[in-house]
Amino acid sequence: MLINPVEKDQKRISDLELATGETISDCYQCGKCTAGCPASMDPAPSVLIQFLKLGQFELARNAESIWSCMACLTCSERCPKNVSPAAIIEGLKNLHLRDMDPRVDLETMSRDFLARSPQMAIISGFRKFI
């Protein structure tokens, strides 16, 4: 893939840093977050961060893999540079959700799921996907 830094994306990346409290340039791409991530994300957490480091905001924002993060915090706990990939990913998801672009459809959610799931699954799901 050819990577061309995009100037206007720099502003959106610093906004993301402000919202999440993370400093993207702190990441030195060791890959430890990706190694421990149970979510089989592709692009993986460290790759999403590399996109941002390269100024490729849209590649990170539109990556489908951000929706597979389950906030287990393994990445954040293990990062030797005190970066929280989980927070950055949540910041990316929030951009969609605040644009009223939900990722689960309540209309089609199975009644069986709602009936048997513990409340925190449903409430967390609402927070992360709607």
Add this chain to the structure above:
Amino acid sequence: MSDKPARIPYYPGCTMKTKALGFERSAMDCAEVIGFEMDELKDWNCCGASYPLTKDNLMGLTAPTNILIEAERRCQKEEVDPNLLTLCVFCYNTLKRTEFALGQDKKKLETINAFLDRKYEGSVRVVHYLEYLRDVIGFDNLAKMVKTDMSKFKVAPYYGCLLLKPQKEIGLDDPEDPVILHNFLDALGCKVIDFPAQVDCCGSYLVMREPEKVSKLSYDILADANEYGAETLVTACPLCQSNLDQSQGDKVQFADLDGMPILYFTQLLAIAFGLDTKTHKLEEHHIDPLPLLKAHSGADSESK
């Protein structure tokens, strides 16, 4: 924390009153035997379940702060130590992280106080039931209260994520190599099965969007526990319980694995105390734990 067990303010959360009734009831029955009372807050709201991870998270902190205020007022009024007991791991994580965030960031605290139009002074310490058993009661003392021979139980202690992480905010135990559940099971006299997947994620709320992934993750955890010789697995989290238990209904993913009952640690504690488990909802688990419980403890299956 005071060293005398007594009445301690308790925040249940939504799941404890619905899908995890057996968790709450077994915990309360055990508390009575141990000698403390879980004193439910009178006026409580949902904590929001998942702690918001980004820094612009003020709205997400209002619900848990409201709970801390309720607890603070109660403790001040009754002149007891400002502790708030929790059982549900999601609630524990959310409330504990809120306690930490507000302790660190006075400006955040002031903003939330202004928004809620109530004043939180920042005195409450959120405590998990397991932590209370370890630090106030003591696992040694717990061991002396055990009535049932538990030596036949081969139990895998499963921690998952939110009981331990992030360590610098929760501080309960080492997130990579925890021992608190191991030591709890030791005190009960169970055979503790140490297994590598004990801190792996079950898939959490992803069950709403990608249940197949949750099945696969649950399978990996249970296959690992099984390989190390476990017959049952204990957890403190209703979502882990649900994911690990209900995923076993996926007969394709679980084709080569016999059903493994998933218990709340307090349900096992009740068995160890020889309590009547009738109200502990064991019969509602997807994988029926009663045959195992009966075989190993002689406990009767009245709860059927």
